């Protein structure tokens with residue numbers, strides 16, 4: 373199964389509008405990082421490696437909303453750091469929803485029970501909980517015993533309170549196809565989350581652990597085996613069918629990093645949240661002053677092993693909307 377129909381329709385309408393306006397580059401989703409601090413120390417995370425003065429900073433609400441408004445993106449994924457450590461995170465979510473944005477609040481969920489009362493279920497709002505595997509694997513990934521049980525308890529509380537809950541799982545080179553199958557079966561069938569997102573781990577520059585990342589061939593092999601026997605269709609994955617084809621090596625895509633830009637305390641990050649080629653103050657500067665043709669596999673050696681959602685899902689979405697056959701395929705699998 374692919375991304376929810378409501379989300380697909382909203383994105384489809386937005387893409388059509390960009391086409392009519394003859395806009396060549398436009399954001400589909402902004403990764404908003406209103407802080408870098410976190411309550412965990414995951415092995416693969418470079419956000420928490422920022423200097424102490426940045427870890428103490430919190431983005432003012434007006435700055436966060438202003439950046440999203442300037443970009444015009446229809447969807448916002450709020451990450452960090454741990455967004456629930458931002459004292460006005462509920463206000464940021466509230467103001468984005470007022471502006472009819474689709475909002476995902478990414479969290480490791482350990483602080484979720486304490487803050488749940490500040491939020492109200494909304495058809496355009498979902499929690500996106502970071503789950504990197506079943507109990508032992510997740511606890512190892514987040515370097516915390518009890519991390520998995522805490523996250524699962526928080527998901528159940530949010531579900532009971534009527535919220536939509538999605539999960540985001542990153543796979544590394546020690547994960548086998550069976551690991552992928554077991555965690556997605558658990559999230560899909562036992563925990564019954566609304567949708568799951570998956571990502572092959574990529575060794576971005578600031579990540580302290582540079583050893584356990586997947587190469588392109590490893591990624592294709594991993595997902596080809598995990599998706600076999602009709603499992604891919606059964607899982608409620610929050611991805612377009614073309615992106616899933618790409619992950620399992622059925623087709624190749626070019627990176628479209630401008631489709632999912634990243635805005636943090638440092639500004640708009642060039643060219644994507646994985647690379648760090650400097651920051652600019654406005655979305656307009658990001659689009660106009662970045663040499664987008666210089667990035668992607670085969671063009672920048674740092675991109676050689678990247679198959680990340682932020683670079684390739686926008687390509688897949690544009691390819692879907694540009695083909696009647698693919699649009700029908702995406703709609704049927706929603």
Ligand code: SF4
Pocket residue numbers: 410411412413414416417418419420452453454479480502514
């Ligand atoms: S929970 Fe997320 S932000 Fe926090 S350390 Fe882990 S990966 Fe980084």
Ligand code: SF4
Pocket residue numbers: 627628629643644645646647667668669672674675678679680682683684
């Ligand atoms: S391939 Fe695209 S998304 Fe991946 S690191 Fe390079 S520019 Fe970023």
